[in-house]
Amino acid sequence: MTLQQDLTENKTSKISKLRSIQSHLKATGAPVVIDSIGINLLIISKLASRYGNDVYLRPRGGFWGEFKDRYQGGTTFQDSLHVSRIRHIRDRVVGEADHIIPVSHFHKTQIKYTYPTIDKPITPIYEPYNEESIAQATSNDSLREDWGIGSESPLLLSITGFNYRSKGTGVVDFARGINTVLSEWEDSYYVVAGGGQYREEIEEKFRGQIDPDVYDRVLFPGFLSPIAPVYAAADIYLHLSFRDTLGLTVIEAQRSGLPVVVNTGGGMPEVINTSSEGNGVVRTNSELEDHLMALVADKSRQEATGEENEEWAQACFHPAKIAADFEDVLLTS
Incomplete structure (x- = not known):
């Protein structure tokens, strides 16, 4: 079972999807691949852990400490709250994972540097190109x-x-x-x-x-x-x-x-x-x-x-x- 961060902003739809996911996790025991990091995926990873499903985390972004740069807040206080919140969520998702699959060996090094005591398996797997959208052409x-x-x-x-x-x-x-x-x-x-x-x-x-x-x-x-x-x-x-x-x-x-x-x-x-x-x-x-x-x-x-x-x-x-x-x-x- 692969879950992407595609839950809509509609709260009713979110609740419905999460309940459906919960039922599936409970019934199947299937492994879960968390494809990215966010609050909705933290909820899913915790549900998976509760029902004994193995959780595989596929983080894509680097561990650069860049959250402040990406936030379009207005004040330093708001900015600090945003940074703390995002890092807390990331730490929780990493903590829930049974196995981490970063996109490169450099990415693995970042993770081990950020979490020096981490003891779970970390197996880098590269990203594929999209065969349908990347096609060789001789000229343009x-x-x-x-x-x-x-x-x-x-x-x-x-x-x-x-x-x-x-x-x-x-x-x-x-x-x-x-x-x-x-x-x-x-x-x-x-x-x-x-x-x-x-x-x-x-x-x-x-x-x-x-x-x-x-x-x-x-x-x-x-x-x-x-x-x-x-x-x-x-x-x-x-x-x-x-x-x-x-x-x-x-x-x-x-x-x-x-x-x-x-x-x-x-x-x-x-x-x-x-x-x-x-x-x-x-x-x-x-x-x-x-x-x-x-x-x-x-x-x-x-x-x-x-x-x-x-x-x-x-x-x-x-x-x-x-x-x-x-x-x-x-x-x-």
Whole structure:
């Protein structure tokens, strides 16, 4: 039995759903996978524990202490109450779990650091890409035309969310390195796709770090859907956030046949095909510059890396493979 945090805001509907779940738990004894953390899922996990159902916790977000950043409160007091409440709920859900299934080994390290005395099994299982929405395409000239980018112009792509400020810091921190590449390759472009309330703020900070003569070749188009054509329009994918426990877009980009460059933060280095020299893990702007300058100049290397990445991603992150990993944990633990 897998439960997602899809209970509506209607209290009557919530009560009805919770009663239905309670009856099912009591009658079947089936294991429960808690997919996220929240008050409703805390209630479900406690019900599962009461009736002897095994509880598997699948936390997705990192243990960054970022709750304050995400809260849109008005006063410091309100903010502190919100932070305390959310952390209390998270601690209770973790406490109720019999087994924790984080999304990466980095995520596991975060959990063990946050809860140093934890003694329950922790088994990382990566996220799969969506086979239906991520499909390999050889080109997407129409999207490039919409952006005013020629079919032969090198296009660097990042996809991120801007729902809290810290999410975009990586893009800003690596702005000078990207600026150098854009300045050297005068027909190159950098596109940062993604929506969120802090998008304009991050864009302003990024533009404050680059030279005016490359302004027109940096685009922040906002949220884009479907996502497959966006990957198909790009030549190289960059994931520069320091705040991701996994970096699902890194997996999607490789499945889409792109070379990828990530920074050393979070779980991204775990999900990159390190056997291909076209991919890169960088720590500084100078490392980013060196890697991109060589990669942009070598189209055949880009294509070879993309082909290797597509095959590697299918072997490691195909939905059927991840489902088998979950089945193994649920049946053997």
